[in-house]
Amino acid sequence: MSAEPSPRRGRGRRPAAEVRSEVLAVAGHLLLTEGIHAVTFERIARESGASKTTLYKWWPSSGALAAEAFFTRSEPQLEFPDTGDLRADLIAQLTSFVALLTDGGAGKPISELIGAAQTDRDLAEAWSRTYALPRRELARERLQAAQRSGQLGADADLDIIIDQLWGACYHRLLVLRIPLKGLDVERLVTSALRGAQ
Template sequence: MSETPAARRGRGRRPAAEVRAAVLAAAGRILLRDGMRAVTFDRVAADAGASKMTLYKWWPSPGALAAEAYFARSRDALDFPDTGDLRADLIAQLSAFVRLLKEEGAEKPVSELIGAAQMDPDLARAWSESYALPRRELARVRLRGAQVRGQLRADADLDIIVDQLWGACYHRLLVLRVPFDESIVARLVDHALHGAAPRSA
């Protein structure tokens, strides 16, 4: 039950918040570099200088740790700008999302996490609660701000906008499994804002 030597500093233990942040950072690094299966309590504990018992206490499974670590790791990259120009802000955020997937190594571990979640109810719950639903809530907040300012219709369904922007990317990633890059982002946003029907229809 004792902390590993690396977890001690000076005379005391590190504060729990500090250990937690170190563990999430280590798990995020391992996840993006080596994939979901490399995120084991053993390896993360060693990398973070934390005790394995602490990890067992805080996370029900390595998958749950990986999902939360990906949320923490991606949070800055996926921040929602608010310049007042909704179209430009959505394009900027979605471009960052696509770059995170395609250029910064997230594609494989994210696909693996979501894939494994389809047959593992505990991982599914962890993924939804620690990543997917909190991220949807952040998107809702940004979209609600735009709606209040009249940049989205009062009866627009914000959850459907989320499905039709980020969900569209996941569709290509997971279901169609076709290559895509930032070049689709502006069209995705324009379709979500203005639709595909003739303006007069």
């Protein structure tokens, strides 16, 4: 994950993009170090130097802010490689995802976000819009490139492949609650690709 947010500055007039970036950095840091309960508009306003009015203008709830902050913090580590070797790229991306959840400390926050999204409509919408659907689209784009290059059959069901690969991670994390470190990513990818042929 990226470094801790910079210390709060004075309340002088700052560009909106700078304020938004600072708010997301503070929210992401609190989410990962203290959990979703720490991400409140009061605390974010105090630690980022933004006004609560600004926060309410940009996000409908603190949960929606937490979802966007998680995406902002995780995006650099979850870039999808395209080396031309689909199997290697899937292994690399899933390994990065598992490392984010385990070594990166995102397992607990992501569980909290998904859990809270079941009853917080604003958080659920923000989670889908800012994290889940964009991540899924990146995977779909990589699989479509593999279809164009002939590494994956034209009739392969891309959504099922995505569900198999990332669904296995979420199932272990949220349902079975067993360590993700035990997941054999190479075997998972091999099995999914073999089934797609």
